[in-house]
Amino acid sequence: MSWILKSAKVQLSAAINADSIALAFTKNSDGAFSFTGPKEFIAEIEKFFGVSLVDELSFFKPTGKAGELFEIPVSAESAQVDRLFLVGIGDGSLASFRIAGTSIARKVRGKQTTVYTACASKSAEIKAHAIALTLGAYLWNLKTGTPAGTPTFLVATDEKEGINPAIAIAKAITRARDLAQTPSNIKTPAWMATKAQEFAQGTGLKVKVLAGKELKEFGGLRAVGNSSPKPGPRFIEVSYAPAGKKNSHQALPHVVLVGKGITFDTGGINLKRPYDLMIPMKSDMSGAGAILATLTALEDLQPNVRVTALMMCAENAISGTAQRPSDVITHYGGTTVEVSDTDAEGRLVLADGLAYADKNLDPDYLIDIATLTGAITVGLGRQYAAMYTRDEKLARDFEKAGEASGDRVWHMPLVDDYKDGLVSDIADFNHISRKIKYSASSVIAALFLENFAGNRRWLHLDIAGTGRSEIDAGENPKGGTGFGVRLLTEWIMNLR
Numbered sequence: 189m190s191w192i193l194k195s196a197k198v199q200l201s202a203a204i205n206a207d208s209i210a211l212a213f214t215k216n217s218d219g220a221f222s223f224t225g226p227k228e229f230i231a232e233i234e235k236f237f238g239v240s241l242v243d244e245l246s247f248f249k250p251t252g253k254a255g256e257l258f259e260i261p262v263s264a265e266s267a268q269v270d271r272l273f274l275v276g277i278g279d280g281s282l283a284s285f286r287i288a289g290t291s292i293a294r295k296v297r298g299k300q301t302t303v304y305t306a307c308a309s310k311s312a313e314i315k316a317h318a319i320a321l322t323l324g325a326y327l328w329n330l331k332t333g334t335p336a337g338t339p340t341f342l343v344a345t346d347e348k349e350g351i352n353p354a355i356a357i358a359k360a361i362t363r364a365r366d367l368a369q370t371p372s373n374i375k376t377p378a379w380m381a382t383k384a385q386e387f388a389q390g391t392g393l394k395v396k397v398l399a400g401k402e403l404k405e406f407g408g409l410r411a412v413g414n415s416s417p418k419p420g421p422r423f424i425e426v427s428y429a430p431a432g433k434k435n436s437h438q439a440l441p442h443v444v445l446v447g448k449g450i451t452f453d454t455g456g457i458n459l460k461r462p463y464d465l466m467i468p469m470k471s472d473m474s475g476a477g478a479i480l481a482t483l484t485a486l487e488d489l490q491p492n493v494r495v496t497a498l499m500m501c502a503e504n505a506i507s508g509t510a511q512r513p514s515d516v517i518t519h520y521g522g523t524t525v526e527v528s529d530t531d532a533e534g535r536l537v538l539a540d541g542l543a544y545a546d547k548n549l550d551p552d553y554l555i556d557i558a559t560l561t562g563a564i565t566v567g568l569g570r571q572y573a574a575m576y577t578r579d580e581k582l583a584r585d586f587e588k589a590g591e592a593s594g595d596r597v598w599h600m601p602l603v604d605d606y607k608d609g610l611v612s613d614i615a616d617f618n619h620i621s622r623k624i625k626y627s628a629s630s631v632i633a634a635l636f637l638e639n640f641a642g643n644r645r646w647l648h649l650d651i652a653g654t655g656r657s658e659i660d661a662g663e664n665p666k667g668g669t670g671f672g673v674r675l676l677t678e679w680i681m682n683l684r
Contacts, residue, residue, distance in 0.1 A: 193322055193358055195351040196304060196342035198225075200232045203304045204267035206342055209233065210292050212277045212307035213245055215252030221245055224277065225306045225344075237262040237272075245274050254278030255291035275307060285313045286320040286594055290663050293324025293339070300337030306344035314350030315357075316594065318343045319674065322358035323663040328369040353489060357677055360485035361670035363387065367477035368656070368668020372452035372470045377501035378419040380449055380473065384426055384480055384499065391487045392431055398423040406544075407517040408536035411527065413502025415456060415510035421502035423540075424449075424476075428483045428495045441683055442494045444551035445676065446541035448534045448558030449476030449501035456504050456530030457512055471668040472534070474655040475558040476501055478672035485677045493683050496549055500537035504530070516615045519640065520544045526615040528622040534560045535619055535633050539640040546642035553582070553683075554644040556637060557651060557672050564630040565653035572598040573654045573671065576634035577647040586647065586679055594663075595675035597649065602638065603631055610636055649675075 196202045203209050211233070212224045223230045223241055234241055239262065248258045256276035262269060275291055278284035285308050296303055308317040321341045345351050367375070367383065381397045388395045399422050403410055406423060413421025433440065450472040453460070460466050476499035483497050511517070515527045517536070521543040525536070538556050545551055564574045573590075575597040577583050583599045590596040609621025609632055617639060621632045634648045654671040657664035 192338060192340040193318055193355050194340065194342050195348065196344050198229055198306060198344045198346050200229070200236060202342065203233070203306065203344070204236065204264070204269050206269060206302040206304035208271045208273055208296070208301065208303050209269055210273040210275055210303055210305040210307055211241065212275055212288060213250070213252070214277055214280060221250065221252065224280070225309070229306060236267070237264060241274065250276060252276050252278065254284035254287040257291045257295060273303070277307065282312060282316040282592065283594070285317040286663065289317040289320030290324030293321045296339040297325045298327060298336035299339055302340045302342060304342045304344060308350070311347065311350035312592070314343060314345050315354045318351055318354035319358045319361070319594075320663060323361065326362060326365060326665050328366060328665065356485045356488035357674060360481040360677070361673045363484060364474070364477045364481035364670035364673050365665070365668050367480070368471040368474050368670070370470070372503070375451050375470065375473070376418040377413065377422040377449065377451055377503065380451065380476065380499060380501045381422045381424050384424050387480065387484050388426065391484075392429070393483055393487055394427045396425040405520050406540045407519045408525070408540040409500055409502055411511040411515065411517045412450070412504050412533045412536055415507050416503035416505040417507060418503055422499075424499035424501060426480060426483050426497040426499070428486050430490050430492050440492060440494045441552045442496070442550065443553045443555065443680060443683070444496045444498065444545040444549050445479040445482065446498045446500065446538055446545060446554070446556040447476035447479040448538055448560065449473040449499045450534060450537070451501060451503045453504045453531070453533065454506055456506060456510050456533060458529050458531040459506065460531060468656055468667070471656045472559050473501065474651065474668050475556070475672070477668070478557055478670065478676065481670065481673050482676045482680075485673065486680060489677070489681060491681050491683070493680055495680060496545070496551070498541040498545060500541045502537055504533045521547055521640070523617070523640065524615040526612040526618045528618055529620050532620050532633070534558050535636050538637055542637060542640035546640070546644055551644055554641050554646045555649070555676070557649040557676075559652045559655040560633050560650045561630040561652050563628070564650045567630065568598055568653055570653045570657065572596045574598060574600045574630055574650040575647060576600050576602055576631075576650070578602060579645050579647065582645055582647055585682070586675070589679035589682065590675055593674035593678040595654070595671055597675065600631065600634070602634055603628065606632055607635055
C-alpha cells in the first residue's frame with residue numbers, strides 16, 4: 189500500500205503531533221472567508237501557534253475554489269507540526285471535499301510525513317474526503333533503489349460512520365489499481381486467479397477457478413484466451429455472504445458482478461493500429477479487477493447481501509491458435525456467434541459470464557463492467573462511465589450511487605433500431621454491426637450483451653473512458669484508476 193489512513197480525535201493534542209495540519213476554508217456569500225472546522229478547535233489552533241487564520245489566508249488573496257491550497261509555516265516548542273495547509277472546499281459539496289482531499293494528498297505524495305486533516309465533519313464528507321486522500325497519494329512502480337516515502341493521513345473525527353467505510357473502500361481501490369498497473373508479462377490470467385485466492389485468504393470469501401478442459405462450455409473465453417502462449421484463460425468465481433449467513437440464502441438479495449479480465453489486448457488477428465493503442469492495454473482487465481476489489485471491501489463492511497463476482501480472464505494475443513474473423517463460436521448455454529472483429533473480444537468473454545450467471549446463479553441483479561469500447565470515450569470523455577439498462581429504477585439507483593461515491597455514470601439508450609446490425613447469416617448473432625454502420629459501437633456492444641442476460645435485472649457499465657487515465661492528475665494516476673469500486677460498493681451497501 190502507498191498510503192496509511194487512520195482515524196484521530198478532534199483535539200489539539202492529536203493535531204500537533206503530526207507534521208502538518210490541514211484546515212478547510214470557504215468563501216461566504218458576503219465575500220469573506222471562514223474556516224469550517226469546529227470553532228473551539230480552530231480557536232485552539234490559532235491560540236497555540238499565535239496566528240489569525242483568516243489574516244494569514246487573506247494575504248494569499250484566495251478565490252475559495254475547491255482544492256485551492258496555501259501553506260503556512262508554524263512553530264512551537266512543544267509541537268511536531270511545522271506547517272498548516274489551508275485548503276478550499278468550494279461550495280461544500282461532496283465533490284469539493286474530494287477535490288480538497290486530492291489537493292492535500294498531491295502536496296505530500298511520496299513523502300514520509302503525517303498529515304492531520306480536520307476538513308470534514310459529517311459522515312458523508314469524511315468518507316469522500318478520506319478516500320480522496322488515499323487516491324491522490326497513490327504511487328505504483330517497479331523502480332529499484334530507495335522507495336518513495338509513505339504519507340500517513342490522520343482524519344479528525346469523533347465518530348466512525350465515515351472513516352471505517354473509507355478505510356475499507358480506499359484499500360479496495362488501491363488493490364484494483366495495483367492489479368491494473370501490473371505489467372502483463374507478470375499479470376497472466378493464472379496470476380489473476382492467484383491474486384483472488386490471496387485476497388480471500390483468512391476471510392469469508394470463497395474462490396473457485398476453472399481452467400483447461402473445465403472451460404469446454406465457455407466458447408467465448410476459450411476463443412479469446414487460447415491464443416496466448418502464457419497459461420490459458422481462467423474463469424474465476426469469488427463469492428461473498430455476510431458472516432453468520434454463509435449457508436443461508438433466505439431473504440438475501442443476490443448480486444452477480446461480471447468483469448472483463450483481458451490481461452493484455454493486442455487486438456488479435458485484427459491487430460490494433462496504430463501500435464501506440466496497445467501500450468495501455470495492460471489495464472484492459474480493470475472490470476475484473478474492480479469486482480474482485482469490491483468484494484474485499486464488502487467483506488470488511490458486511491452488508492446483508494450475497495454477491496458473486498465472475499472474473500472472465502484471458503489474454504488476447506496473436507498465435508497459430510488465435511481466433512479468426514469469420515469464426516463461429518458457441519457460448520455458454522449454446523448461443524452461436526459469428527466473430528467479425530477479434531479486437532471486439534471483451535463482449536465475447538462477458539457473454540459467457542452473463543449466460544453462466546443466468547443459468548446457474550439465479551441473480552436478483554446482474555451487473556457487468558468492462559473497459560469495452562473506445563467509442564464511449566469520444567462520447568463521454570473520462571469523467572462518466574456509460575450505463576445501459578432498461579430498468580429505470582435500477583438506473584436511478586446507480587446514478588445516485590455514482591454522485592454519492594464520485595464514480596459517476598450516464599444513462600445511455602439501448603436503441604432497438606440498431607439490433608439488425610447484429611444479424612448474422614450463419615450464426616445466432618454477429619458480435620459487432622459489420623454490415624450496417626451505425627457508428628454507435630458502445631450501444632451495439634450493450635445490445636449484444638443483453639442477449640445473454642436472460643430476463644434478469646441487468647445493467648452494463650462501459651468504463652473504457654473512466655477505467656484508465658492518460659495523465660497523472662487529481663484523484664487518478666496515469667494508468668488504471670480503480671473506477672467502479674466506489675460505485676458498486678455504494679450501490680450494494682444501500683440495497684434493501
